[in-house]
Amino acid sequence: MSIFLSILALVIILISAGLLFFLALPPKRRSRWGLRPIPAFSELVRVLGLSVEEGTRLHLTLGHAGITQPTSASALVGLQALERITAISSVSDRPPLATSGEGSLTLLSQSTLRAVYRLNNALDLYDPQRGRLTGVTPLSYAAGMLPIAYDENVSAHLIVGHYGLEIGLLCEAAVRNNAFTLAASDSLSAQAVLFATTKQPLIGEELFAIPAYLQTSPAHVASLRVQDLLRWGTVIALVLSAVLGVFGWL
Amino acid sequence: MVMRSPVATAIAIGVGLIVLLGYLLPLPVLDPIRRLFLDWSIILAAVAGLVAILNLFKAHWRKISSSRERDYYSLFFILGFILTAALGLLFGPTDERVRPLIMSIQLPVEASLVGLLTITFVVSAVRLFALRRSWMSGIFLASTIVFLLAGSGVFLTSGTSQVIKEVLAALNILPAAGARGILLGIALGSVLTGLRVLLGMDRPYSE
Known part of the structure; x- marks a missing residue:
């Protein structure tokens, strides 16, 4: 990487960090920006409540990207969702279940579940088997989730992470069992599959809006704002570079 | 958090x-x-x-x-795990006798799953409108058919006119442009997610 690009990246990171801190301040010090309604999240909140009432299980799957891989950001979003969903439904007869296709993600999901139970003073209800590795290859991971979809009285699947085409197997099982599915992935091929096979797919960067819409913390809403600002910056930079290129100034 | x-x-x-x-x-x-x-x-x-x-x-x-809730299918996992682990530990995972043995089981199973996946996709495409009635679903299905035909090479015969070739070339730019747009959004989201972890706002590692 050239020194110019390194410095540019560092400047963008520093500006983003500053904006993140500023926008995460309490709302009274600045005007509050509302989140645009996304039907998938309204439906998710409704399904969460229903599952607690009916005693059915929620299944959150985190993908198979390792924490050391560049595609792990989607799994981190999934862990945030897991924390919030567990907090809401930990008192249910059938607490949520997290599956993953990579070892470090499994341990992180167990750690997240344990932390929520500890904070709710219900550590005795914590079961490490609710954070499971279902397979270490993409297909074995998908195949390992099928018994959960069919046999564990799951009413909603939250599919948040990095996948390949194999995620279609879980989506099909969910449709057959008439379970709600909210799905988001950073992989283009998985997004295409999820669009065709799930009731509520999230496209592109909507994946990173999940923690904000689940009301995890002000930092997540601030993060969405910064993401929007960076997107506008990118759009302006792209248009500007195209115009400069046309006139031969770049 | x-x-x-x-x-x-x-x-x-x-x-x-x-x-x-x-x-x-x-x-x-x-x-x-x-x-x-x-x-x-x-x-x-x-x-x-x-x-x-x-x-x-x-x-x-x-x-x-x-x-x-006894599940006898788990027995296959237990036996498979013990056998694979024992052979791997005894002879090493790259041994010429062990590797084909494992692969001759794993590959057909995975190939069957891929076959199942193909059928699943066809069923899903047929069922898409029942699942979600929207103009996006219509565009999705139409673009799937168009790009399947364009990618199959059926139009690229020796007698294909230059105009059709140009149209196909222009069509092929559309998914690339869309993919780049989505990937830019994903990249920005990833940067912010990483930044939250770096600033201690997200702590997936702590209890």
């Missing part, structure tokens, strides 16, 4: 900053430290993988030993 663990948070932030700065700034002092941390993380991830596999073994063991 309500979880608090100051020591783990301080370590995560410190290590994260060193790795980031070591990547962005050409300082000779940072590069070896960054590489060392990355090596450690890979070793830790491998250990985590081992722990998770043992956890998976335990889950299946519990299923076959459960008196209420």
Whole structure:
């Protein structure tokens, strides 16, 4: 990487960090920006409540990207969702279940579940088997989730992470069992599959809006704002570079 | 995030900053430290993988030993795991006798799953409108058919006119442009997610 690009990246990171801190301040010090309604999240909140009432299980799957891989950001979003969903439904007869296709993600999901139970003073209800590795290859991971979809009285699947085409197997099982599915992935091929096979797919960067819409913390809403600002910056930079290129100034 | 663990948070932030700065700034002092941390993380991830596999073994063991919801399919997992682990430990995973043995089981099973997946996609395409009635679904289906035909090469015969070739070339740019737009959004989201972890706002590692 050239020194110019390194410095540019560092400047963008520093500006983003500053904006993140500023926008995460309490709302009274600045005007509050509302989140645009996304039907998938309204439906998710409704399904969460229903599952607690009916005693059915929620299944959150985190993908198979390792924490050391560049595609792990989607799994981190999934862990945030897991924390919030567990907090809401930990008192249910059938607490949520997290599956993953990579070892470090499994341990992180167990750690997240344990932390929520500890904070709710219900550590005795914590079961490490609710954070499971279902397979270490993409297909074995998908195949390992099928018994959960069919046999564990799951009413909603939250599919948040990095996948390949194999995620279609879980989506099909969910449709057959008439379970709600909210799905988001950073992989283009998985997004295409999820669009065709799930009731509520999230496209592109909507994946990173999940923690904000689940009301995890002000930092997540601030993060969405910064993401929007960076997107506008990118759009302006792209248009500007195209115009400069046309006139031969770049 | 309500979880608090100051020591783990301080370590995560410190290590994260060193790795980031070591990547962005050409300082000779940072590069070896960054590489060392990355090596450690890979070793830790491998250990985590081992722990998770043992956890998976335990889950299946519990299923076959459960008196209420006994699952005999788990027996296949237990036997497969023991056999693979024993052969791998005795002869090594790259042994010429062990590798074909494992592959001759794993590959047909995975090929069957891919076959099943193909049928699933066809069924899903047919069922798309029942699942979600919207103009997006219509565009999705139409573009799938158009790009399947365009990608199949059916239009690229020796007699294809230059106009059709130009149209196909223009059509092929559309998915690339859309993909880049989506990937830019994903990249920005990933940067912000990483930044939240780096600033200690998200702590997936702490209890």
